[in-house]
């Protein structure tokens with residue numbers, strides 16, 4: 067009996083660790099139970115969000131410090147992934163000027179914001195700048211830019227194979243990688 071219990075326990079441990087390496091589709095990168103897609107092509111912000119939705123994801127939101135910072139080194143995780151390039155992510159104030167929202171519907175936490183100095187500035191003539199991007203050349207800091215500009219983009223979804231289904235549903239109603 068003890069032997070078989072060990073076998074079952076061993077199998078469960080194996081299954082959990084095995085599953086944790088299987089959680090993102092090919093071409094997506096895993097970080098802390100989420101999957102990220104870094105595009106090589108460029109799109110307007112809305113086109114990029116449409117693409118992410120078609121992949122059962124959304125333009126990336128930043129929901130905890132771990133998505134910005136690798137604790138050991140305080141290196142921004144995003145910064146380590148994007149070199150000096152600029153990528154659209156999910157932040158936008160398209161509905162109401164200077165009211166920032168994430169494309170996936172999650173809460174915008176002011177204390178996690180990481181705007182570049184002087185940003186957001188809603189620069190230029192109407193409609194100004196309503197879409198958010200991360201600046202690889204500036205430590206992954208954020209800027210707002212005209213939504214029609216074509217940029218590379220980052221999609222994200224929670225990976226429900228790596229966590230309990232209930233927990234996954236609690237994490238976000240809109241991050242649908244798990245249905």
Ligand SMILES: [Ca+2]
Pocket residue numbers: 159163164188194195196197210
């Ligand atoms: Ca704006």
Ligand SMILES: [Ca+2]
Pocket residue numbers: 185186187188189195209210211
């Ligand atoms: Ca700006």
